[in-house]
Amino acid sequence: MGGLVKGLATTLKYLRRPRATVDYPAKERPYPERFRGLHILDRDAEGLERCVGCELCAAACPVHCITVEAAENPVGAPYSAGERYAWRYEIDLLRCIFCGYCEEACPEDAIQLTPRHDLLSNKREDFLVGKDWLTVPRQ
Amino acid sequence: MITLTIDGKTVSVEPGTLLVEAARAAGRDIPVYCYHPKLAPAGACRMCLVEIEKMPKLQTACTTPVSEGMAVHTTTARVKEAQHGVLELLLINHPLDCPICDKGGECDLQDFTLRYGPPSSRFLDGKIHRKKALDCPPFLVIDEERCILCQRCVRYEDEILHERNIVLIERGSHMTIGTEGRDDYGGYYSGNNTELCPVGALTSRPYRFKSRPWDLKMTPTICTQCSLHCNVRADVRHGDLMRLMIHDNPQVDGGWLCDRGRYAIGDAKAAERLSHPLVRGGEVSWDIALAEVQNALEAGPVAGLGGGRLTNEAAAAFKQICGTVDWRVGRQTYARVPGVAEATPSDLSEADVIVLVDTCPMEEAPILDLRIRHHKRVIDVGPVPGMRVGPAERVVCAPDGVAEALRGLDLSAAKHPVVVWNGRGELVEAIRALGAPVLMVHEVANARGAHDAGLETEGDILAACAEGKIHTLWLAGANPLRSYPADVRAALEKVPVLIVSDLYPTEVTELATIVLPVAGPFERAGTFTNLGGLTQTAAAVVAPRGLSDERIFQRLRPAAQPAKDLPARRSFQGGNLLVRPHLWSGGGNTRFDRTLEAARTALATVRVHPSQGLAAGTHVMINDVHEAVVAVDPGLHPAVVVVPDRTFAGLGADARLRAVVPA
Amino acid sequence: MVLDPAETKEMVARYPERRSVVLPLLWRAQERIGYISDEAIGEVAAAAGVPASEVSSVVTFYTMFRREKPPARRLQVCRSLSCAMAGADELVAALREMPGCGEKFSVETVECLAACDRAIAGIYNEGLVGPLNLAGSAKLVRDGGAAGAAAPAGSSGAGAPLEGGGRP
Amino acid sequence: MIMRLLTDGIGEVDLRDIGTYRARGGYRAVENALRRMSPKEVADEVSAANLRGRGGAGFPAGRKWSFLPGDGRPRYLCVNGDESEPGSFNNRMLVEDNPHLLVEGVICSSYAIGCSFAVIYLRGEFYEGAAIMGRALEQAAEAGYVGEHILGSDYSLRIVVHRGAGAYICGEESALLESIEGKRGHPRVKPPFPAVAGLYASPTVVNTVETLCCVPSIVNNGGAWFAGIGSPKSPGTKICSISGHVRRPGNYELVMGTPLRELVEEHAGGIRDGHRLKMILPAGASSAAMTPDQLDTPLDFDAMAAAGSLLGSAGLIVCDETTCAVKVALLGESFYAHESCGKCTPCREGTKWVEKVLARLEGGQGRPEDVDLLKSLVGEIGGGKCLCPLGDFAVTYLGSALKLFEDEFVAHAHGRTCSERLQARPTASVATGEVLSA
Structure with a gap:
């Protein structure tokens, strides 16, 4: 009897x-700035x-889990500053351990790990992400 | 032997050995930039300073020969300080663009800076900026900022090539390397510079940004672009051949590669490659195609042409399947001279007199030429100069006067003469009379292997075709329409069943009944025998497109009746229009290789003697069909006109040259 | 043709080895046309039996060889120690402000001319001049020829007491 | 003490004329040597004279000649007339004013070493000197001193004048040989030394103009006579070039061992009015500075070395107290950065770096750590780390100045400039036509 009261x-x-829980995905719990979540490929000031x-x-x-293949920037319409850019940049997110190495x-501070962590799909191939997924859009 | 100590370790070496080599023998690594074992010491980079007891100043290990009892120290504080200093100075104007540099990961400047260099730089006064990514066609890319001016390239050009395609420009801190006075490299051996360069100043256009060294799977194999079979290391990434590197074999290549050998890597990815077997123009499966081949082999007299491209094993199988086979598709008639000693490439280095018999090694086996151009005495006999670089005693004669000119030579005073011949023309008796060992330069890569496998036959297979004596003709990597003059097409059209096994759609695949796509170089393993008789193994480093020749032959049964009673061989040489090998036109399929495109000029060059009255650069028509541009060569016999091999189809002895007024 | 073939042949014959003729022939070419043209490089290379690229490389090493046609009047002012101590930098700066500098005449600095006793020393076209002062050298580059205060010096010593090498 | 062995007659008569030269006893040495002496006897007299090379290193000429291997290869003599050291101008005087003395010296020396082809290498800037030398050789040939069968003997000699074209480094003997061979003037790796493999890989002697000009008097008067002049270990006379802040800059031929003070105060007339001596660079821009307290040092090879500097080619630059030690270092360093051939790393990169730091210091953009940086760079470039001595030359003055005048460097490193101190002369604009006092 005493136990019941105590429990109640x-x-x-x-x-x-x-x-303690949040109403995900409607609401998101704030993560520390240095949380190592999903990657982006950043752009420079230009x-x-x-x-x-x-x-x-x-x-x-x-x-x-990273595959990069480089090429020479096209004259007049460069992808990156300088001579060389990555025409292929793939990360296998299923293999990634988010170590941040x-x-x-x-x-160049190009690849950065963000606090984003929504890693959701029911197809394996969706986790093989390329430049289109990784590169942040132009401002 | 001389005994000395290096860092307390006793080592005995030959007199004259340089300290840097002695240290290597003692297991100590002394960092070097300007030093290279194949080049004369320069003492330029000062990276190899070491302390020698009883000598007040530090000494460069790359210029100091060993002496008895010498005590050398390579890791003292003074040495470390000097290494520190040199690296700090080398880096002050270096752009530190390792992330985008092709040398990153295999760069001596990176490695030594990490091992011996200062942790940071005290230089704050603004780097000197220079030209970057400077194209030096066909294959080089020069980055003046990365250059540490070790001068290996400049010395290589001088000491090894005796050309000066890359020279030093300006002086002091303004000094750079470059092709002073011209925009392109202008030679056949530019690629070696990319390997000599200890930093990323000289890199190659075809490999530019393709890979990182740590990504590469490296396999030793051989180059089969010419008959010398230089040893190479094939670097593969993601299943693609990225580059070929030197894999030093002193007996064969002496540690150098020519640009054609190094950059002929485009076959595996060429868009034009044949992908399916074709029977009468229709794509079929391999089973059906091979069944058709088997039927054709059993339907009547069979003969095979080709073998120069085949491995020794495939050549033997080809002989077994077709019975009557000849590798001599081009103008060459001998793979070795019967009854005469065979010379090897190493013999050239020992020779006191070299006789070039109507042969231009630079075009036919470029790396062989590097052994010849050093020689004090080369006798160059023939209507066309065989030596482009280096001194030669030129014996000019008419195309049909070579034998006569050879009879005028007296080699009895020579201790170690070597004759270099490409096996063309009726010169066997004259060459035998010289009494010297003969080094044959072959027109096709594995002529020597094909010869050993017995791929030679009495009589002329093409003439037999023309007479209707052949039912099934198999062209294995041979294209007589490009190699032979004029009337071959008619002969091939007369053959009821023409089987062609090749990599690309060519003039002969158009005529063929059955076309078999085969594996190309670097796609098939096997052995090859080079011009000196040395048999070496080629490795398969990338996935084959098509079956290998050997595999195809293995799946067939021998022909029922090999062709017999062939008509006598014809000579195709005649007239004054001489068809001569040219590095970028040789080997029929070169034209399909995208990587080599940069080296090919839009218009073929025709060489004439100044007395012909044609100015250099004049456009001419050959047989009113082929356009070409004139180069004037005073070394030629005045009457002859030289056109590059395998460039103009169907040139007979009656070919005509007509100048057209430039537009 | 920049060079005279007969003279070239004679100059080649002066040396035990042919390639020694590179510098003398380059000088001759520069004397004839005022600079070293591409054509001249080709001729020198052919005469000396070396590749043109190497001759070209040699030309870039030596500061006195010019690859472009210079103005008619050239004053080269020594900027090494003794002359700098006598105000060579200021002289050059002042001369360079004069109208026509770069087109009608050029003012360059050179390293020590071995005429420190005549600081500020210079070379006007192909003759040693000094001591230079501003008025004299200005007149020299403006009007050409021998100018009073900057009269082309004879040799160091002849006509002047050895002990008193300094010019008035 | 002045003694006119090589400069006798200069400034009094026109020695360029072979008649005048012969009238004063010229070409007697050639006749003495060829008619009365064997080549070995000539060489022995030069050895006995203990004639030390006047180019800078002071290496005995006789010994240099004795290194030639007798293996049947042709031998060559190259005259180093590439005088380019800032401050030194004595060879120019000999070439322009006493050309026949040099020709005579070349003939005697060539005869002594058994060479039949000699090259007189003159720096490109000696336009007039080359012309004078060419005329002198023509006259000598006409008179039968040069050419086939000289004076009817079996000895034949060809001499050519070869002009440089603006490269200080060609004064280094192996770079000079490269230059004669038609190449860029890059010093060679030594050994082999020129005596074993020099011009065209044959045994070669390279001597400077002044050294060879000493030979005729040695032939005429004997080695013992020469050895008795001046300092026992550095006999003979030396033409000293003195310039800078002295009243009478010029060339003075002095007996070896004459005190520095005599040259500066007596012959050169002392420091210009109203100023006092700060330092002397006794062998041009490449020598360690000497201070007023060292004025009693005798001018010979050993005494100068003992005093921490060197006699070199005796091109003395005298600086008074208005001179900024940092500015002098900058001027010297820009010279060496400009003249570095570029072959070896420390010299090519180091001189430029030091020049940049010094330019910053001089321009008032110094940083406190610059003094230590300079000291460390002196060590990185100097101390025999370079392929040829140019690297050492480039930092010798700087190294000495950093010790002697460290306070000035420190002051500059803290942003203070004193470049105005060098501009002691009134500057003027072109427009007014005012004259810079000279």
Whole structure:
């Protein structure tokens, strides 16, 4: 009997407290700024891709989930500043462990891990993301 | 032997050994930039300073020969300070653009900076900016900012090539490397510079931004663009051939590659490649195609032409299947001279006299030429100069006067003469009379292997075709329409069943009854025998497109009746219009290789003697069909006109040259 | 043709090895047309038996060879120690402000001319001049020829006491 | 003490005329050598004279000649007349005013070493000198001193004048040989030294103009006589070029061992009015600075080295107290950065870097850490780390100035400039036509 009262009291106590869960996806819990979530490929101040296709991210990746292939920037319509850009940039998100080594390795601050974490699909191929998905839109 | 200590470790080396090499023998690495084992010491970069006991100043290990009892230290504080200093100075004007540099990951400047360099730079006074990504056609890209002026390229041009395509420009801190006075490289050996360059100053256009060294799977194999079979390392990424690198074999290539060998990597990805077997123009499965082939092999007299492209194993199988086979599709008639000692490429380095018999090694086996152009005494006999670089005693004679000119030579005083011949013309007796070992330069890559496999036959297969004596003719990688003059088409059209196995749709696949797409270079494994008789293995490094020749032959049974009683061989040489090999036109399929496109000129060049009165650059018509541009060559026999091989189809002895007024 | 073939042949014959003739022939070409043209480089290369690119490389090494046609009047002012201490930089700056500089005449700086006793020393076209002052050198580049205060010096010593090398 | 061995007659008569030269006893040495002496005897006299190379290093000429291997290859003599060291102008005087003395010296020396082809390499800026030298050779040939069968003997000699074209580095002997061979003037790796593989890879002697000009008097008077002049270890006379802030700049031929003070105060007339001596660069821009307290140093190779500097080619630059030690360093460094051939790293990159730092200091943009940076760069470039001595030359003065005048460098490093101190002379604009006092 005493146990029941004690249990009810606990329940009542928690009823009055604020809820621990949030109403996802209508509401999102704030994440720390440095949370290592989904990747983006950033652009520079001129709106050009920061990525120069150096592949250091791919070299640093412990699970080999990044594939980069580079090419020479087209004359007159460059993708990135300088001579070289990545025409192919793919991350296999299912393999990624979000360690952030790619971000550390990047000499251009192109690849960045954001607090975004909505990794949802029911098709495996959706998790193989390319430049179109990763590159932030031009401002 | 001389004994010395390096960092306390005792080592014995030959007298004259440089300290840098002695240190390597002792297991100590001394960092170097300007030093290269194949080039003379320059002492320019000062990276290899070491401390030698009893010597007040630091010494460069790359210029100091060993001496008895020398005590050398490579890791003292003074040495480290000097290494620090040199690297700091090398980096002050370096752009540090490693992320976009093709050399990144295999760069000595990166590596040594990490190992011996300063942690940061004290230089704050503004880097000197220079030209970057400067195209130097056909294959080089020059980055003046990255250059550390070790001068390896400049010395290579001088010491190895005896050309000066890359030179030093200006001096002091303004000094750069470049092709002073011209926009393109202008030689056949530019690619070696990209490997000599310790940094990313000289990189290659075809490999530009293609890959990172750590992505590459590296496999040793051989180049089969010419009959020398230089050793290469094939670097593959994602299943694609990215580049070919030097894989030094002192007996064969001496550690150099020509640009054609290095950059002929486009076959695997060429859009034109044949993809399906074709029977009478229709795509069929391999089973049906091979059944048709088998039927054709059993329907009447069979003969095969080709073999120069085949591996030794495939050549033997080809012989077995067709019975009557000849590799001599072009003008060459000998793979080796009977009864005469065979010379090897190494013999050229030992020779005191080299006789070039109407042969231009630079066009036919470019790396062989690097061994010849060093020589003090080269006798160059023939209507067309065989030596483009280096001194030669020129014996000019008419096309039909070579044998006569050879009879005028006396080699009895020579201790170690070597004759270089390409097997063309009726010169066997004259060459044998010279009494010197002969090094044959072959027109096709594996002529020597085909010869050994017995792919030679009495009589003329094409003439037999013209006479209607052949029912089934198999062209295995051979295209007589480009190699032979005039009336071959009629002969081929007379053959009831023409089987062609090749990589690309060519003039002969159009005539063919059955077309079999086959695996190209780097797609099939097997052995090849080079011009010196050395047999080496080629590896398959990328996935084949089509079946390999060997696999095709394995799936067939031998022909029921190989052709017999062939008419006698005809000579195709005649008249004064000489068809001669040219590096960028040779080997029929070169024209399909996209990577080599940059090296090909829009118009073929016709060489004439100044006495012909045609100015250089004049446009001419050959047989009123082919347009070409004139180059004047005073080394020619005055009467001859030289056109590049496999460039103009159907040129007979009656070919005519007509100048047209430039527009 | 920039060079005289007969003279070229004679100059080649002066040396035990042919390629030594590169510098003498380049000088001769520059004397004839005022600078080293592409044509001249080709002729020198052919005469000396070296590739044209190498001759071209040699030309860029030596500062006295010009690849472009210079103005008719050229004054080169020494800027090394003794002359700098005598005000060479200021002289050059002042001369460069004069109208016509770069087109009608050129004022360049050169390193030590081995005439420090005549600081500020210079070379006007092809003759040593000094000591230079502003008025004299201005007249020199403006009007050409021998100018009073900047009269082309003879050799160092002849006609003047050795002990008193300094010019009035 | 003045002694006119090489400059006798200069300024009094026209020695360019072979008649005048012969009237004063010229070409007697050629006749003495060829008629009365064997080549070995000539070489022995030069060895006995202990004639030390006047180009800078002071290496005995006789010993240099003795290194030539006798292996049947042709031998060559190259005269180094590429005088380009800022401050030095004595060779120019010899070439322009006493050309036959040089020709005579070349003939005697060529005879001694058994060479039949000699090259007189003159720097390109010596337009007039080259013409004078050419005329002198023509006259000498007409008189039978040069050419086939000289003076009826079996000895034949061809001499050519070869002009440089503006490159200080060609004063380095192996760069000079490259230049004669028609190449860029890059110093060669040594060994092999020119004596073993020099011009066209044959045994070659390279001597400077002044050294060879000493030979005729040695041939005429004997080696012992020459060895008795001046300092025992550096015998003979030396033509000293003195310039800068002295009253009478010029060339003075002094007996070796004459005190520096005598040259500066007596012959050159002392420091210009109202000023006092700050420093002397005794061998041009490439030498360690000497201070007033070292004025009693004898002018010979060993004493100058002992004093921490060098005699070199004796091109003395005298600076008074108005001179900024940093500005002098900058002027010197721009010279070396301009003249670096570019072959080796420390010299090519280092001189330019030092020039940039010094330009900043001089322009008032110094940083406190610059003084230490300069000291460290002196170590990175100097100390024999370069392929040829130019790298050492480039930082010798700087290294000495950083010790002697560190306070000035520190002041500049803290943003203070004193460039106005160098501009002691009134400047004037072109428009007014006012004259810069000279």
